[in-house]
Amino acid sequence: MDTRQRILDEALTLFSEKGYANVFVADIANRVGIKAPSLYKHYKNKQAIFDAIIAEMNKRFLEQAGALQINGADAAADADIYKTISEEQLIDLGRNLFLYFLHDDYTRRFRKMLTIEQFHDASLAKIYQKQYVDDPLSYQGMLFGMLVASGILQTENVEIMTIHFYAPIYMLLVMCDREPEREQEAMKTLEDHIRQFNSLYRRDEKTIRKNRNKHKEQ
Amino acid sequence: MDTRQRILDEALTLFSEKGYANVFVADIANRVGIKAPSLYKHYKNKQAIFDAIIAEMNKRFLEQAGALQINGADAAADADIYKTISEEQLIDLGRNLFLYFLHDDYTRRFRKMLTIEQFHDASLAKIYQKQYVDDPLSYQGMLFGMLVASGILQTENVEIMTIHFYAPIYMLLVMCDREPEREQEAMKTLEDHIRQFNSLYRRDEKTIRKNRNKHKEQ
């Protein structure tokens, strides 16, 4: 990785742990293995480093959104995939979403940085909200819309159903950001949550409830 | 209010908006109406102001927890109150919880400050998690336990049911912290969420579903 990129990487790590104001240019330079003045050959000042991180993340998010939309556009194919989704597949869906957000290094550091800096300016709050709340709800909502349309799930309000699926995942995620030692507990709760979600929203409730115990054999 | 207390109050306001490191002792003094050096007659240094805020909040939380426990101890009386809880009363319950957390000035500023400072040290993360996640879940869980016991609500897992009730409220709360202009949208979503929660967990689902539309006449 070139120096310019390494500066962003080390800065993001530090910003996500201590916040912008508590990170000194010398700290960043130190981790990169250069002296502070050298860093100014790569970026005009400290703020420019922060801005570059935001810019790079916006770029990554756009790529990601693009990828999601390609899936979403081919609704017929997606509907086929999810037409027979089982409880275990639903759990996998939630677990993958959770673990990706929690363990993807860039996503995790970026979310923590935004958590700390979100009140510093409204544009940062908007980025946080879009990336970790609005967009996941929108994507999951599209998915659940298909599941309702194909008769797997049943609800009068897909939007609320999606919140019932995602809000617990979000709450467990930010819990693990602040208390990483509770990740195992979170995984257990996550699984229980999705089983109960499935039981509440499956079309044929009686059958599902009867099946639930025999599904779980771990 | 005496100067010592006013310093804490203005400091909390500033810390909750800009974070500890971006607030200067002179800013706090300025808002109190004194000069920075005078402030050192009241507190040893800047950190002591922060610590005093945490200490005062811990005191308030203990009082609050005490009050809750008094209610919780008299389970018979509480059970009577909630034995006939209607959908509208459940909505009130959620709305009150939400609005108290969102609008109570001290609670709101303190939560925002902890949001910003939570990664700075593990004890702050623990306070946040206890106050805004674990304790509400524990209190609501106790309540829902009674509702299940008295046959109003139905579930195999009260803990998950409680998360299904509270996690959306939490998610909407932190959304309003960062985007206050979305409060009305949040209130609408909150109400829809609780109606659907009620419909999912009420014992006699068929009756509830039929009643749901006529309840709503606004």
Place this chain on the structure above:
DNA sequence: GTCTATAAGAAGATAGAC
């Protein structure tokens, strides 16, 4: 308890050699 003056030190940023 409040002030003015000021010390002490930290941190961002630049100059200029290599």
Place this chain on the structure above:
DNA sequence: GTCTATCTTCTTATAGAC
């Protein structure tokens, strides 16, 4: 592109008069 030396500014905190 990296370094050392240095400037400048900002911020905490103290000294000592009133």
